[in-house]
Amino acid sequence: MDLTISTLQTSLYWEDPAKNIAHLTEKIAALPPTDLLILPEMFTTGFTMKPESLAEEAGGLGLKWMQDQARAKGCVLVGSISVKETEHYYNRLYWVKPDGSFLSYDKRHLFRMGKEHEHYTAGSSRLTIDYKGWNICPLICYDLRFPVWSRNSSTEPYDLLIYVANWPEVRSFPWKQLLIARAIENQCYVAGVNRIGADGNGFSHSGDSVVLNPKGEAISQTKANDDRLETLVLSHQALADFRNAFPVLTDADQFNIR
Numbered sequence: 667m668d669l670t671i672s673t674l675q676t677s678l679y680w681e682d683p684a685k686n687i688a689h690l691t692e693k694i695a696a697l698p699p700t701d702l703l704i705l706p707e708m709f710t711t712g713f714t715m716k717p718e719s720l721a722e723e724a725g726g727l728g729l730k731w732m733q734d735q736a737r738a739k740g741c742v743l744v745g746s747i748s749v750k751e752t753e754h755y756y757n758r759l760y761w762v763k764p765d766g767s768f769l770s771y772d773k774r775h776l777f778r779m780g781k782e783h784e785h786y787t788a789g790s791s792r793l794t795i796d797y798k799g800w801n802i803c804p805l806i807c808y809d810l811r812f813p814v815w816s817r818n819s820s821t822e823p824y825d826l827l828i829y830v831a832n833w834p835e836v837r838s839f840p841w842k843q844l845l846i847a848r849a850i851e852n853q854c855y856v857a858g859v860n861r862i863g864a865d866g867n868g869f870s871h872s873g874d875s876v877v878l879n880p881k882g883e884a885i886s887q888t889k890a891n892d893d894r895l896e897t898l899v900l901s902h903q904a905l906a907d908f909r910n911a912f913p914v915l916t917d918a919d920q921f922n923i924r
Contacts, residue, residue: 667799667902669826672700672741674895675875675888677863678832681720683710687731697739698897701798705745706830706861707807708757713832713865714748715785717755721748732762740764742797746773746806746830754787759804759830761795769793773806774815782808800825800902807831810844810858814923818852820915825905827852831860835872838890842874846882853880853909855900862891880908 676693679685686709697703707713710728711720722728728747736743742763749758757773772789776782792815795802801824809815810829818824827848833841841860849856855878862873877886877898888894909915 669702669798669800669900669902670700670897671702671704671826671857671877671900672697672895672897673704673857673859673875673877673886673888674706675859675862675873676706676893676895678706678709678712678861678865680712680866681714681716683720683722683727686710687727691731691735693893693895694735694739697741697895700739700741700897702742702744702802703735703739704828704830704857704859705743706859707746707832708748709745709830709861710747712861713780713782715781717748717750717785721750721755723750729760729762729768732760733766733768736762736764737766744804744828744830748786755785756789757782757786757806759793759806761793761804769795771804771806773809775808775812777808794822794824802826802828804828804830807833810841810848813848813851814921816848816852818854818915818918820918820920823909823915824852824854825902826855826857826900829856829858831858832865832871833860833874834869836869838872838874842876845876845878849878849880850882853905853912853915855879855905862893880905 746759771793803824
């Protein structure tokens with residue numbers, strides 16, 4: 667039971683949803699057959715702290731585009747958008763299915779050094795999705811630094827952990843090491859998809875997007891600063907064989923997040 671996933675590491679136009687939608691449409695025009703396409707964090711605007719003027723409401727441009735592309739490509743799209751709901755703003759990840767229906771996850775850990783917590787409301791629950799026989803947990807950027815929130819379950823384990831990001835180049839070393847750690851400690855595939863290029867605050871992003879196997883080994887070919895769409899196949903049987911031969915999750919500590 668294999669899963670084909672695609673990752674898009676690319677630059678973003680600062681706080682310009684229309685340009686980003688046009689740019690991304692062009693980038694994925696030649697997307698090969700895939701089950702899942704992963705986009706960066708806040709792919710319509712970049713990591714903006716101006717949700718008052720840029721956040722979209724229900725059925726906005728970004729979500730509608732994801733629904734259109736999911737239908738056209740026959741795959742799931744996942745990425746996050748600045749969203750307004752009632753009187754709150756969220757860094758919201760959408761999991762959009764080929765039929766246009768969707769699930770969502772609101773970023774739990776808000777990046778206080780960028781004052782994200784002053785503009786957005788934190789989410790309170792994690793999302794795990796059953797898709798084509800795979801259990802998948804999608805998270806957002808700064809969530810990567812918090813292993814308890816990312817922790818796999820010994821009773822109902824997920825198979826693929828996804829991080830969408832706007833992670834600056836100055837902290838690229840922690841990004842790469844933490845992704846490896848999450849793969850090893852949770853015995854799962856990990857896909858980290860980050861943007862490239864400079865944002866409107868002058869921060870450079872080198873991407874360093876990667877797909878890792880449960881041993882923490884890179885199985886993708888995307889390089890730093892490359893503008894690249896990559897597609898690869900993950901083997902569920904290989905994951906099951908590894909877990910059966912080395913059942914670390916069986917001895918995992920049990921705890922509840924409060």
